[in-house]
Amino acid sequence: MSNPSLLILPGDGIGPEVMAEVRRIIDWFGANRGLQFDVSEDLVGGAAYDAHGKPLSDETMAKAQEVDAVLLGAVGGPKYDDLDFSLKPERGLLRLRKEMDLYSNLRPAQCFDALADFSSLKKDIVAGLDIMIVRELTSGVYFGEPRGIFEEGNERVGINTQRYTESEIERAARSAFELAMRRNKKLCSMEKANVMESGILWREVVNRVSADYPEVELSHMYADNGAMQLVRAPKQFDVILTDNLFGDILSDCAAMLTGSLGMLPSASLGAPMANGRPKAMYEPVHGSAPDIAGQGKANPIACILSFAMALRYSFDQGEEADRLEAAIEKVLADGVRTGDLLADEGVQPVSTSEMGDAILSALDASV
């Protein structure tokens, strides 16, 4: 049987820096755990624009459709701010999500014990936190038509459309209920049914789907209250289900509960392929961090944890994913910190590759 295939798209800014550490981790699993992958690498975002004049070539898109999983670093940067909208780096990422039909975006927020003190919230509010945000990723206001900037009278109007079909809501809801069944069987759905028709439909469909999951305790919350509750008492949640735009915002909010945006991984999953594996792309939640790019300061943990999610959700290697997560936990417990995880300016942070070194040593010690 051939090895599972991985397409690596490092992207822009700190994307290539954090992905270099992931490649070392992948090699470690090959050398030490017999997990061999056929790895290929390609361009996305500004890097692809520089090479081909577009943020994702058709060839790269076709490759992404064929592999078992895509790992993406990050896209974007000030260099590309003035490009036409259709050529912006972010369009490359959105095309991958849309054309691979990755409708279920899993964004876990876990607070490692060693970082509980570091959160901007009080320790007892975040210690032990373990929540999962399921963000619908291929529809809603990100993709709804009509959209654009139009002339209207003597001024221009910018239009985006929030649009959800019942089946789009249903498939995202099912994936959230399935996850809740494997966790603590609690699901909170967030929308704004008080002001948006799409929110009313969302709530109705989620209620309907819940009949198939009687063991899951379902609640609904307006998304603005959800943002407040995430900061007030985040441990009340287990799985949160929400739409594309609210999910974007709520997951950045959840990131800070864990200490840093540099800690938060994600999995974007679609329907099963012929081999039974879901279509999948794994990426950190953070962006290309232009303010620290090229300085060896980036925290690679979000990207490495995204590979752990790939082990778990694409390759059925839950134990190896646990091993990798435990290695990261050990390194953090030992006090190894990149700059984003340091409140005290007197302490010397480690570089991106030194964090990689520490995680590899912890992996060595685990076998």
Ligand SMILES: NC(=O)c1ccc[n+]([C@@H]2O[C@H](COP(=O)([O-])OP(=O)(O)OC[C@H]3O[C@@H](n4cnc5c(N)ncnc54)[C@H](O)[C@@H]3O)[C@@H](O)[C@H]2O)c1
């Ligand atoms: N998935 C993606 O590729 C993605 C996600 C978000 C933003 N972006 C793009 O990235 C660019 C910058 O966006 P932004 O500044 O709003 O968000 P960002 O996530 O790039 O950065 C926000 C802040 O968090 C810090 N940060 C982020 N990741 C870090 C890490 N791994 N280690 C240490 N610090 C980290 C940055 O230094 C910055 O101060 C924009 O072009 C945006 O569109 C891309």
Ligand SMILES: CC(C)[C@H](C(=O)O)[C@@H](O)C(=O)O
């Ligand atoms: C870069 C951008 C297109 C993206 C989004 O808005 O979905 C990012 O913020 C994310 O959270 O993955």
Ligand SMILES: [Mg+2]
């Ligand atoms: Mg975002």
